[in-house]
Amino acid sequence: MSDLVDQASQKQAALLLEALPYMQKYAGRTIVVKYGGNAMTDDQLKLSVMRDLSLLQTVGIKIVLVHGGGPAINRAMEQANRETHFIDGLRYTDEADLQLINAVLSGEVNKSLVAGLIKSGAKAVGFSGVDGSLIQAKQRSAKLGYVGDVMKINPDLLTLTLDQGYMPVIASIGVDSDGQLYNINADTAAAEIAAALGAQSFVLMTNVRGILQDPTDPDSLYRELAVPELQALIASETIQGGMIPKLKAIIQAMRAGLHQAVILDGRVPHALLLELFSDRGYGSLISD
Numbered sequence: 697m698s699d700l701v702d703q704a705s706q707k708q709a710a711l712l713l714e715a716l717p718y719m720q721k722y723a724g725r726t727i728v729v730k731y732g733g734n735a736m737t738d739d740q741l742k743l744s745v746m747r748d749l750s751l752l753q754t755v756g757i758k759i760v761l762v763h764g765g766g767p768a769i770n771r772a773m774e775q776a777n778r779e780t781h782f783i784d785g786l787r788y789t790d791e792a793d794l795q796l797i798n799a800v801l802s803g804e805v806n807k808s809l810v811a812g813l814i815k816s817g818a819k820a821v822g823f824s825g826v827d828g829s830l831i832q833a834k835q836r837s838a839k840l841g842y843v844g845d846v847m848k849i850n851p852d853l854l855t856l857t858l859d860q861g862y863m864p865v866i867a868s869i870g871v872d873s874d875g876q877l878y879n880i881n882a883d884t885a886a887a888e889i890a891a892a893l894g895a896q897s898f899v900l901m902t903n904v905r906g907i908l909q910d911p912t913d914p915d916s917l918y919r920e921l922a923v924p925e926l927q928a929l930i931a932s933e934t935i936q937g938g939m940i941p942k943l944k945a946i947i948q949a950m951r952a953g954l955h956q957a958v959i960l961d962g963r964v965p966h967a968l969l970l971e972l973f974s975d976r977g978y979g980s981l982i983s984d
């Protein structure tokens with residue numbers, strides 16, 4: 697064996713050994729991962745994220761994957777010649793939009809992720825928040841149409857599938873007791889699910905390194921923050937756009953008992969593994 701191969705194998709073994717205590721720390725625990733539409737930039741990258749999730753399942757971590765799909769919805773709306781507008785970061789949703797959004801999120805995006813997980817050797821099952829009344833919702837306000845607020849999470853279907861060794865993959869569509877569906881922001885849905893399951897950690901994969909002091913400077917990353925600091929950042933308007941619902945969802949989930957959340961760049965290969973399995977951390981770590 698050449699020296700080069702030998703050195704490379706040594707490095708690989710060292711990395712595995714470094715990861716071991718973290719694998720042990722999370723084994724048997726639940727981690728809720730929110731995979732944002734803006735991090736699903738191409739099929740290759742999506743598959744690489746599914747491989748990482750498959751590895752986490754293989755080492756005994758119970759993963760619940762909640763996904764968005766904003767850009768895929770935008771494309772479908774454009775193709776259908778429908779106008780999109782957002783109010784405070786939430787998409788106004790009329791009856792026809794709701795049908796299309798449900799088809800894109802619960803159909804196209806959900807099944808492509810489940811297929812990617814199966815291709816990566818994982819056991820995965822996809823459903824939306826409608827199935828098993830997982831996400832019980834109500835209308836947020838008339839001015840947003842069929843946008844929902846989460847009233848309650850019914851975790852039965854999640855515990856059932858996790859106990860059978862499957863990874864549940866969830867589209868953020870909710871339902872009320874009359875069977876009316878609602879479009880729900882995926883960050884909010886994921887945070888509510890993390891709180892309801894008493895998850896060990898809640899990881900949000902997006903298209904920035906984490907929470908930035910200056911949104912135009914990737915090097916201005918906050919590595920660690922606590923909830924009161926998040927509130928101050930929102931109040932000072934350092935946080936804008938799509939980052940606002942993320943932080944509000946984390947604050948809400950922490951009030952409901954979540955202890956740890958992480959925001960990281962899901963477009964960086966293996967960011968999830970680097971975050972969970974090394975001392976260095978990777979994105980912004982938020983503690984209660």
Ligand SMILES: Nc1ncnc2c1ncn2[C@@H]1O[C@H](COP(=O)(O)OP(=O)(O)O)[C@@H](O)[C@H]1O
Pocket residue numbers: 731732733734735764766901902903904906907908909910911934935936937938939940
């Ligand atoms: N202080 C900040 N730090 C990081 N991102 C920020 C900040 N303020 C605003 N943002 C914006 O929030 C976006 C992430 O939210 P969003 O586009 O909704 O992502 P996703 O599709 O993953 O949910 C970033 O791309 C960035 O433009």
Ligand SMILES: CC(=O)N[C@@H](CCC(=O)OP(=O)(O)O)C(=O)O
Pocket residue numbers: 731732733734763764765766767769785786787797843844868879880881882883
């Ligand atoms: C009410 C509302 O705005 N729902 C979102 C649901 C999808 C989502 O949140 O996707 P990302 O995580 O990729 O942004 C929407 O219609 O875009």
